[in-house]
Amino acid sequence: MNNVIVVASGKGGTGKSTVCICLSVALVRQGKKVLLIDCDCGMRGLDIMLDIEQDILFDASDAVCGNCSFGEAVYKSKNNDNLFLMAAPFDAENELSPSVFRQLVASVRQNFDYVIIDSPAGIGSGFVTACAPADRALIVTNAEPTGVRGAVKVRTRLEALGIADVRLVINRFDKRLFRRLGFYADLDAVIDASQTQLIALVPFDLNISVVMQQGAASAAGGAVFPPFERLARRVEGERCPLVLKGML
Numbered sequence: 001m002n003n004v005i006v007v008a009s010g011k012g013g014t015g016k017s018t019v020c021i022c023l024s025v026a027l028v029r030q031g032k033k034v035l036l037i038d039c040d041c042g043m044r045g046l047d048i049m050l051d052i053e054q055d056i057l058f059d060a061s062d063a064v065c066g067n068c069s070f071g072e073a074v075y076k077s078k079n080n081d082n083l084f085l086m087a088a089p090f091d092a093e094n095e096l097s098p099s100v101f102r103q104l105v106a107s108v109r110q111n112f113d114y115v116i117i118d119s120p121a122g123i124g125s126g127f128v129t130a131c132a133p134a135d136r137a138l139i140v141t142n143a144e145p146t147g148v149r150g151a152v153k154v155r156t157r158l159e160a161l162g163i164a165d166v167r168l169v170i171n172r173f174d175k176r177l178f179r180r181l182g183f184y185a186d187l188d189a190v191i192d193a194s195q196t197q198l199i200a201l202v203p204f205d206l207n208i209s210v211v212m213q214q215g216a217a218s219a220a221g222g223a224v225f226p227p228f229e230r231l232a233r234r235v236e237g238e239r240c241p242l243v244l245k246g247m248l
């Protein structure tokens, strides 16, 4: 099964961590068991976003150094029985090498339907490590030239790393801002410039931001937003609309 997915972006702050959490919650709601791995060493945040920051005793580097078993570095999310987190090392100097991270994921992936990996922004060493075990990738961008240029760079790097199954998530999309900026004639122009097939268009939505900041993704059942529900279905290989009436 090609179900280890890395979520990356060239530019920072495009919404990788948000996509990781919302996609994972949506997959769980669709009956899947999901392990989220935070690979943003030194800058981890998924533990806060899932509101289990206080629970974390061991992270991925503890698991590979033998400070704990692999299982002890996997934490269950609050109220979502099938959503689990492995935290990134708190300190950047404990960043894992690509080969060690690949082995770590190989030893835990059979226990889950999906492993979703949150990459640091850019194409540096942390990104290379995050990609090492991945079967496929999602690139998260905004609909602006800086994000799009970053997306192209990430795509090129992913291909060099041997990851051919790459899809684009356009996040924080605001149709009025998009028209006013006028960088692109339409959404197709963004997709063409990104050189990557679109898998989801996620509008800017204050509720998404609030839920992420408040750790509410781990509230009973998890908050699931329709664009991420559709993303999860497309990740599963189902056909469903990319863009709904009114989004553009």
Ligand SMILES: Nc1ncnc2c1ncn2[C@@H]1O[C@H](COP(=O)(O)OP(=O)(O)OP(=O)(O)O)[C@@H](O)[C@H]1O
Binding pocket: 009, 011, 012, 013, 014, 015, 016, 017, 018, 019, 040, 120, 121, 171, 172, 173, 202, 203, 204, 205, 206, 208, 209, 210, 212, 213
């Ligand atoms: N669709 C959306 N609508 C509104 N706000 C969003 C949306 N997606 C993400 N955000 C907000 O944008 C900010 C950045 O999101 P996030 O932390 O997920 O980005 P990131 O790519 O992981 O950042 P970094 O590169 O620093 O790791 C957060 O405040 C988040 O709540």
Ligand SMILES: [Mg+2]
Binding pocket: 016, 017, 018, 040, 045, 118
């Ligand atoms: Mg992040």
